[in-house]
Amino acid sequence: MSSALADHIAGVRLVDNHVHGYWLTSGDRRRFENGLNEANIDPLADFDSGFDTQLGFAVRAHCAPLLGLPEHVDPQTYWERRRESTEDQLARVFLPAAGVSDWLVDTGLPGAIGGLAEMADVSGSAVGEIVRLEQIAEQAAAAAGDYADAFRRILHERTATAVATKTVLAYRGGFNGDLSEPDERAVDAAAARWRDAGGVRLADRVLLRFGVHEALRLGKPLQFHVGLGDRDCDLHRTNPLLLLDLLRQSGTTPIVLLHCYPYEREAGYLAQAFNNVYLDVGLSINHLGARAEAFVARTLELAPFRKILYSSDAFGPAELHYLGSALWRAAMAAVLTGFVARGQWSEPDAIRVVDLIGRANARRVYRL
């Protein structure tokens, strides 16, 4: 391997442009193994194990040494060593080791997980907040007075210090169908229906569309969950090509397509087609483990190199906050070394692309 490139990849400080908190409270092995499965919303079957996946193998390969264990140590030993520490102690091992200078944290997930302050504290790095539009919608519905006014007010309040917004439209009916901006009367009527229904999860398309267009108007980067997620979403309705009409009217607000598996090539096309569209690799890299290399290679097809971003999308086990970084570095090293070895890229270009994807693009997009 070309050592200047390898050394650079090993050392670059990353911006993790989409991440969640780590667990704050201890749990049993079942919780940990389920935490290694993204798509299933049931407990894993008795015959199965979260360790027998690419992610499980990657945890044992990359995280075991940070707990003083040999690479590829058996699951039982890994689990026993892990349980000797609190989740806070584990976070203090894994987060600093990720080599991340900035964590951009989606604070919209419930549960006993670390928030901005904990993330900054255990890692010693900077943090920024990403605000979920669907959470703002819930707050607006709970507020007094006009829904649209309340939404706009809360959006501006919460994003005064936040770096970006995010939508999980993928989980609320998907991307198919009309995504144009609704008129105020339609928003009023939909808000009244939703308030009357009392506390149901937001799935009204009018209100979802309203939120997206308010976020576009705000101008801060808007992240979309795309592709891989749990089975509550219809994966085929999260093909980012279904966003084409929306993207055509999205103006200059940066739109970040998160995760993207198995639509990373379609997302790369969109990143080439629109000046304001970006391609992120989070979540997919962790779950693909040894195959993260193939995924990273596919993201380096049509997407311009100034339009690709790194994230881990880690949530829960602190291992994942580190592993995203470790797998991305290994994948980039393998893929770019191959490009250089075959004479397609120069080594200085490869090093520059590492910096773009690893940190410079995110610093520009999020104005860090």
Next chain:
Amino acid sequence: MSSALADHIAGVRLVDNHVHGYWLTSGDRRRFENGLNEANIDPLADFDSGFDTQLGFAVRAHCAPLLGLPEHVDPQTYWERRRESTEDQLARVFLPAAGVSDWLVDTGLPGAIGGLAEMADVSGSAVGEIVRLEQIAEQAAAAAGDYADAFRRILHERTATAVATKTVLAYRGGFNGDLSEPDERAVDAAAARWRDAGGVRLADRVLLRFGVHEALRLGKPLQFHVGLGDRDCDLHRTNPLLLLDLLRQSGTTPIVLLHCYPYEREAGYLAQAFNNVYLDVGLSINHLGARAEAFVARTLELAPFRKILYSSDAFGPAELHYLGSALWRAAMAAVLTGFVARGQWSEPDAIRVVDLIGRANARRVYRL
């Protein structure tokens, strides 16, 4: 190559969890070359040759030596040597060489092909039967009395000794649309219409849905043809993501997604998302030849390792019963050796995954 892993892959006895019979009667070269094309239902054009495909190249690379010919021998010599033997003699060469301990045979295809007894006889291995739901439907339509009762009775009779059921819903309208369980009155009416029509191929969605839900209730593994097949099916209507609603209500009955090309990554997602969903690699491996390696690698992405199965889906030329095994072994060796060489997997883990996919998962799922 890591020799312990390579030796293990070469030696493992496989369960072929979805296969058909080999030809019993001799045919001409045209039949043989058409037998190397899956998707076309017309005779191959005069300018074309079934040998000039990945499958044709793989036959010459892997099967020629078993007929005493050099690897990559020219097509004419291969054909002339092949025609010196009867199909039965060829089966006695190729089936034992596959290293398969158990053939699970879909007996629903017509034609002069070997059945369970012949498969067991020529290979010296165990056999199990897979019963097609659409064939049971035909038998129920031909039986006297209530259709639903007849279907249930025949299903239970035929699966008393069978290991699994199978549906070719992919060929009967595809996966799009409502796949919920129909009520009895709708089934009665649809059955009356079908019986009145007299002998037409089953394409009624109510009866197809009825059959699938009866098979789910039975509890034995239910195989779905997914993706690659002949052009009678609309390939885009066989995207397994279109099964999401059905899978959400499928309970604990194992569901095996067969073939899956080009939707193997979507199928792998489903195998992670549902405790009862499995990913199979048959048919695709044979037709991809030198590219089977890339396909196998893609199946090792999101699918948990306890949820992936081996099959050849061989039908017709006895070469295919052997070739699936040969190509799978070569592909697994290449892919897993790569994972080990890059430090992502340990060699003992790789060996264990070979056993899971090659035989242990199938033995558990089909209760062999």
Next chain:
Amino acid sequence: MSSALADHIAGVRLVDNHVHGYWLTSGDRRRFENGLNEANIDPLADFDSGFDTQLGFAVRAHCAPLLGLPEHVDPQTYWERRRESTEDQLARVFLPAAGVSDWLVDTGLPGAIGGLAEMADVSGSAVGEIVRLEQIAEQAAAAAGDYADAFRRILHERTATAVATKTVLAYRGGFNGDLSEPDERAVDAAAARWRDAGGVRLADRVLLRFGVHEALRLGKPLQFHVGLGDRDCDLHRTNPLLLLDLLRQSGTTPIVLLHCYPYEREAGYLAQAFNNVYLDVGLSINHLGARAEAFVARTLELAPFRKILYSSDAFGPAELHYLGSALWRAAMAAVLTGFVARGQWSEPDAIRVVDLIGRANARRVYRL
């Protein structure tokens, strides 16, 4: 690398079965960088550069030496050297270097670009014309008398010397929906509406369908834009599987699926499923640069080797006419050498497949 195969790939004279003219007039750097982006129809953003893409890197890697510069030279130096020459001079450098014996030129694009005569002159190679159906439709609308008669007359006149027709149906509503042949009354009515509308771009489905079926009746190869293109088309509506019903009724007229990214595996399936369907690799190869190798590998899956064609789909910068050839040769060398090295293919077979895809298939299909 196996040198007989490598030498053969380096030397084979190609048929470029789908290409456009090169720029005739000088332009600024902005035009050049935008010319390296296919999907975006806006000017590139100020923060972006057409050089920071796989295509941009490939230009610097492969084209710089032909301008007397080192491989991977920096963009500024490349641009300054390039502007020292006229576009005609650049064409006289890059087109002959492509090693193309026959350019089949789609003459339907507007702008100051080289036509058949210029292409032949600067390259010293043969040329053939490909006629766009939508352009014939415009000419028929402008002609006096019955639209259908005029369309047929112009189609026959223009294709008397042309080698093929082409449709951009992908850009005029996509492949979804009815593509059957309309009746004459429907064509008359649609033509009257279109003529009355006066000069609007053809988007009427009846007239588009009419044109496609007239081209099928003509019998000369019919090329379809498929997949990758600019964002005016809805990429997901250009999935070639949506052509299945049309292909089932397309008879024996060769149908060439152009570009195909990201649907190259689906297109390969169709090339196996229909005797008259072909898979082309143009445009995609240029824009994928270092990843063209992965794309070429994916086209070598289900498509029979007598059904795959080479093209560059170059348009604008003369670099692209050369680069398609250079990247295809590099990709084929890497992929086929791998097949041979792993014992899956013989070297003589690999050499023969290079000839089939590089020139023999096109010579047969287009009757060159």
